[in-house]
Amino acid sequence: MTQTKLGVCNLCEAICGLTLTIEDGAVTQIRGNEADPLSRGHICPKGVALADIYTDPDRLRRPVRRTGTGAEATWTEISWDEALDTVADGLAKAINENDKNALGIYLGNPNAHSLGSMTHGFQLIKTFKTRNKFSASSVDQIPHMYVGMLQFGHQLLLPVPDIDRTSYFLVFGANPMASNGSLMTVPDFPNRVRELKARGGRMVVFDPRRTETAKVASEHHFIRPASDAVVLMAMINTLFAEGLTDVPTYVDHVEELQRAITDFTPEYAETVSGVPAEEIRRITREFAAAPGAAAYGRIGLSTQGFGSICQWAINLLNILTGNFDRIGGVMFPEPAIDAAKNGLLSAGHFGVWRSRVRDMPEFGGELPVSCFREEIETPGAGQIKAVLTLAGNPVLSTPDGRRLSEAFAGLDFMASVDIYLNETTRHADVILPPTTALERDHYDLVFHTLAVRNTARFTPAVFAKEKDAMHDWEIFREIALRTTARIHRNTSLVQRLSERVRLSLSPTTMITLLLALGRKTSMRELRKNPAGVDLGPLRPTMPGRLHTKDKRIDLAPAPLVADLDRLRAGLPVPAEGELVLIGRRHKQDCNSWMHNSERLTRGKPRHQLLMNPADLSSRGINDGDVVRVTSRVGSVDVEVAAAEDMMRGVVSLPHGYGHQVEGIRLGNAAGVAGVSINDLTDPERLDVSGNAALSGVPVTVVALVPAEVG
16 A cells, blocks of 8 residues: 655754655655745755664664673663663662762753654753753854853844845855755755845855855855854954944944954954955955845854854844844744743853863853763762763764763763664663654754744654654653652652653643644644645844843843953964864764665765865875874874865864774664764863864874774
């Protein structure tokens, strides 16, 4: 029997609608859903491979318990009751014998893409009250959220480019041709760029690599890694110097801002960045003169030492030119479920507590993940003794991952909620695998909030969950209830019953209630329109949408102005012979997983170190050689590939590779070469927000002699 069902791809932020052909219970074809009002039929290679996860023989389907360590480890399937009780015993023991902070919790990126994780994962974490919480956010996006909190009053108020109506799209350190947008949900970006050009618009890109996005841009400018903040401040300086500002009435501290950046001239920016001063002025003038312009910066800006200044400067460019809250500029989406308005996510806070070892401030209740290892390894009150990971693979995706792996190996207890045995979960005593995307209902709580058009879509599960399987939210409920029952603390019967009720409501029930609260659409309407409901284009909402107490925007928040002194002190200058390392992502990759999908890993290898031919020649290295890349914290050996697309003095490794671990076949490892870029990332290099500085790492590159290779 052949069926057609609608689905959704939840692997990246594009949230593309899908049409699935199912024959005899198996997915035989996946296409983009042309009726989806946001994705418009777009699909990328990851979406086509979505069924590979469901059928993957490497995927865990039942809980497993580890015996032994390292290459000697063996894994045995156990019952859910035994697994959940073992986890509850291990977590409660660590807390009872020490204190609440003896438990460390890590949330990986997939949690933002799962409805059950969004509705129940945070509630699970709240039950433990530990301060040792970490997530992928602090290697990704905290500068955006920190600046959103400081300027707009809420960490989730992030302006989104009105890409469908803009005439000038200015892009720093982002590659939406590969990512489909990030903190800008923009499926079908290739066609949207074509439409931009067809209406006479332009896209200008600054990046140290000629990325897939740079190649389709109207113009591309090489820029030295981590110098973006200086160039952006020089653009703002130019706006003031040439009288190009069009300031809204609801902003404060314009003069203070102007005084604070007087010395960031285009000439100074040229010496730091390599971008000619006159080019900086020209682009600033064009941006200010455009009838609707939008500035956007993403991973390349957030994952550097001045990420918060960069995101502040992007906001300033949009605000000072009158392109904030403007059609064709940047605006705030109005989702059917507004997580900022209804309190699902707090407005944010900074420095309410600090890390025990390095005294780093929390943001939004999380400590920087760069501090994770030291909080496990350093003895004393508050030392992490047990860890619970909820998806993700921090050994491959966070700074100095090799040493983090060693720290995990020394824990008293570790549990992971994950569908794979990987470089992180291999250290767990128990792994609890949830259902996959095709087996659960889905509504995007996060990415509708960041979308370039207001839409809503509810997608029922394509397949019923297997017998004796559990959804992630059910696992979270059981961990919370069983563990808290074992923790030695006084909780009233009312508190325990209230917690049980909250955790027992299904995600679909909660979404139904939240949609009714938002009053923009309803679950009934979404079920009648499974392709999605179009709620219209972005529209101006200022100043009413602001969450600041006075409904005004501070152009010069004190913490960001103060951080300018650190920027003035100068960017790290590579020593003689050093190069600067940046990351990269590919359309076929999904962070540190899905590298065991044959259809995504076939074809031309993507794991190599990319290096400008002139840099190769000056070091006597040949295209294809195996080289040793060394930073302050570690070394990796990898093949090098000559690439004219790289700026001289800059090299690039992809994010999320490096799956070879002590001969164990890992769920993400089949047939994938490469090394982990985060074995080179320095955990001491942080932005003021606490975000890791993954980009701009000084490294040396030398060829290995044949005897050293392998």
